[in-house]
Amino acid sequence: KAGPFVAINCAAMPTELIESELFGHERGAFTGATKRRIGKFEQANTGTLFLDEIGDMPPALQAKLLRVLEEPEFQRIGGAKTIAIDIRVLTATHRNLTDTAKKSDFRFDLYHRLAAFQIMVPPLRERHEDIPILAHYFLKRYAAAAKKPVRAISTDALQMLMQHDFPGNVRELKNAIESAVLFETTDQLQPQSLPLHLTQKDSQTATGSPTDTTVILPLDEVERRAIIHALKVTDNNISAAAQALGIGRNTFYRKLDKYNLLR
Secondary structure, eight states: OOSOEEEEETTTSOHHHHHHHHHOBOTTSSTTOOSOBOOHHHHTTTSEEEEETGGGSOHHHHHHHHHHHHSSEEEOBTOOOEEEOOOEEEEEOSSOHHHHHHTTSSOHHHHHHHTTSOOOOOOGGGOGGGHHHHHHHHHHHHHHHHTOOOOEEOHHHHHHHHHOOOTTHHHHHHHHHHHHHHHOOSSEEOGGGSOHHHHHHHHHHHHSSTTOOOOOOOHHHHHHHHHHHHHHHTTTOHHHHHHHHTOOHHHHHHHHHHTTOOO
8 A cells, every 4th residue: 555654563552552542532531631543553554553462452352453354444443433544454463373273362363354464473493594695784774873884794703603593583583683783893793792692692603601710801902891791780781890890981991992982
């Protein structure tokens, strides 16, 4: 459809608010409703509404959603006017809705209404060949956003990414690249800039022991990692990080400048 594209994450909205988010409400419909609110369905009229994590939609709201899908019209909360819509609805979920429906946590009739056309997207751990493509896409996106001159991913860093199972799926990869871009000081993403859970796992796999001491890091790299870790733990509080490392603020600032960590 050529109209607007409107998205909402059903899992991210409190149960008591999601109905208002989807269908809107009239002024005075409930406590705190000081003015009319246009819901997502109405916003997406003549376009597409994307309901992410549909499997987390409260059961009470599933019946109302089914009715709107069957008869493309609804009323705002507290309203008497019926609003007709011309809309395409897309949904996504990480759940197996067939199993969820069998447990009575999801309506079978709604499932069959939504399952008219399905696209199954395997988790990232089952399609490792997509990791380089996605990683470079996220690198370009977040390097531009952070105005960092990081243009490529080193072979070693990419190998670490390829060896990871990504239980958090694409979102975990996205967050890993976003974080690494912020900490990278060269024009190429290096392994030491990746999150610790990736580098530590790789080190343990390579050495066979989490306490192996045969890998010797340069002293500057040890210091750089210590500074990054201190900043993470203290939520970028300069004074607290310097105190935790046992150095003064001025010395800490000089080291931030040395490792190009000032931002």
